[in-house]
Amino acid sequence: MFGATFAYEAAKRGKRVKVIEKRDHIAGNIFTKxxxxxxxxxxxxxxxxxxNKEIWDYVNQFATFNRYTNSPVANYKGTMYNLPFNMNTFNKMWGVRTPQEAMDKINEQRQEMAGKTPQN
Incomplete structure (x- = not known):
């Protein structure tokens, strides 16, 4: 998106722009087919x-964006866990209620794993 935005803004300011894409499609890593x-x-x-409202207003000149909240979950043995990890995840996993309790549990598990190589 950076390259496309830069080219667009440079062209608006009267600069000659030539965009070269090494892939067989446009849009870089956000390409959708x-x-x-x-x-x-x-x-x-x-x-x-x-x-940032200024950025939001800028991108909306090109397309209409919808309101979306990304809220992934993981299903582990029939129990749903929030991802990325947050206090709700830690509460469901360990029953902890404060960030300090979660940190204590994480540190306990670090000590248990010290020197070991995870197998999965």
Missing amino acids: EVDGIQVHQYGAHIFHTS
Whole structure:
């Protein structure tokens, strides 16, 4: 997105711009292709987010963005856990209620794993 934005802004200011893409498609890592009517994110999912109003207004001149909150979960042995890890995750895993309790549990597990190589 940086290269495309730079080229666009340079052209707006009267600069000559030539964009060269090494791949056989545009959009870099945010390229999306349609397969059987489904939009497929070739390089993995991409979510644009910002809390900066100026940036939000800028990108909305090119496309209408919708409000989206990414809230992934993991299903481990039938129990759902929030990802990325947060206090709710730690509470469900260990029953802890404070950040200090969570840190204590993490440090306990670090000591148990000291010198060991995880097998999965």
